[in-house]
Amino acid sequence: MNEEKQRHRRRMQRHKTVVDAAVARATEERGIIIVLTGNGKGKSSSGFGMVARALGHGFKIGIVQFIKGSFSTGEETFFRRFPEEVQYHVMGTGFTWETQDKDKDIAAAEVTWTQAETLLNDPDIALVLLDELNIVLKLRYLPIERVLETLAKRPPQQHVVITGRAAPQALIEVADTVTEMNVIKHAFQAGIKAQKGIEL
Amino acid sequence: MNEEKQRHRRRMQRHKTVVDAAVARATEERGIIIVLTGNGKGKSSSGFGMVARALGHGFKIGIVQFIKGSFSTGEETFFRRFPEEVQYHVMGTGFTWETQDKDKDIAAAEVTWTQAETLLNDPDIALVLLDELNIVLKLRYLPIERVLETLAKRPPQQHVVITGRAAPQALIEVADTVTEMNVIKHAFQAGIKAQKGIEL
Numbered sequence A, B: 001m002n003e004e005k006q007r008h009r010r011r012m013q014r015h016k017t018v019v020d021a022a023v024a025r026a027t028e029e030r031g032i033i034i035v036l037t038g039n040g041k042g043k044s045s046s047g048f049g050m051v052a053r054a055l056g057h058g059f060k061i062g063i064v065q066f067i068k069g070s071f072s073t074g075e076e077t078f079f080r081r082f083p084e085e086v087q088y089h090v091m092g093t094g095f096t097w098e099t100q101d102k103d104k105d106i107a108a109a110e111v112t113w114t115q116a117e118t119l120l121n122d123p124d125i126a127l128v129l130l131d132e133l134n135i136v137l138k139l140r141y142l143p144i145e146r147v148l149e150t151l152a153k154r155p156p157q158q159h160v161v162i163t164g165r166a167a168p169q170a171l172i173e174v175a176d177t178v179t180e181m182n183v184i185k186h187a188f189q190a191g192i193k194a195q196k197g198i199e200l
Helices: A003-025 A043-056 A074-079 A102-120 A133-138 A144-152 A169-174 B003-025 B043-056 B074-079 B102-120 B133-138 B144-152 B169-174
Strands: A033-037 A061-065 A086-090 A127-131 A159-163 A177-185 B033-037 B060-065 B086-090 B125-131 B159-163 B177-185
Touching: A003 B102, A033 A043, A033 A169, A043 A061, A043 A074, A043 A127, A043 A159, A043 A177, A043 B043, A043 B074, A061 A074, A061 A102, A074 A086, A074 B043, A086 A102, A102 A127, A102 A133, A102 A144, A102 B003, A133 A144, A133 A159, A144 A169, B033 B043, B033 B169, B043 B060, B043 B074, B043 B125, B043 B159, B043 B177, B060 B074, B060 B102, B074 B086, B086 B102, B102 B125, B102 B133, B102 B144, B133 B144, B133 B159, B144 B169
Parallel strands: A033 A159, A033 A177, A061 A086, A061 A127, A127 A159, B033 B159, B033 B177, B060 B086, B060 B125, B125 B159
Antiparallel strands: A177 B177
């Protein structure tokens, strides 16, 4: 083996020691809260990818889509194919700038949150995706205290994924994993239409 | 209607004007390249969420997983359920700190890239996910020129999603949409084990 290859092997051996030690330290097993926030593309799709992953393990899933929903999207069509494994709820009022009616939006958010609460009380549901909940909280259409209380009382092994720009600080504090997604560039800004099958 | 409600309505009407104008400007329709990079959790799962979305529209998909793959993951188990719609390839050598053998890693990357090229030449494939390709490029296990050339020559309506930390600048330049995912916090750092069904 030449010197460069040996260097590579030694570097990788050191890296493996670090990785293995971190894995050995991480022993706690419980449901976690993941928050996906920021302005970049990929928050909701990341949540839906975690749903796919959990389905691969045979888990039961709950999905609640806030805000979005006046048009049917690809992910909804797809995950509704698995009614035995996926419970799917959509707040059907569309974007807030389409309804232009705050009372109607708040009433819809309340009803949709009740559906989320049922999932967050059910120990048979391994993963709950609360898509765009952050937007609802930011607009104060739901009291954050009610959301935090329900999250705290959920079954201990249940995972929750919450998406949407501008996650409130109080939610970030109780979350276990938080990713901020930032726009480096976006096709839409360059005049490219939102594309079926990748953005819709 | 009281004053506060009218204010809300006027604000939302103005916002709708801005949104509608931006939508009207975005008229170009073509396949786009999306790059998901940064250190935060959510890059691969976002790619897999886009796969689910595309499947909802009845599109055909190609998935190539680089680097990962010495253990089977939830997403692989799940998407292999749809062999008519999803072509799934995995570079089976595992993480680079597990093999500790650069020649073996490079040979595996070459073989796996050949599978990616076949997908990137096939106009029937609407979306190609190249999961963790950025890592392979960063380690120089594949020449970036070869990757850029294949991307440039692909069918014009085909979408490509490329994930992995440390995306090379040359790739960011040719991409249409780029999101950088940053860690705000991570459960693993707090001693919580990687959780089946959400991280595996």
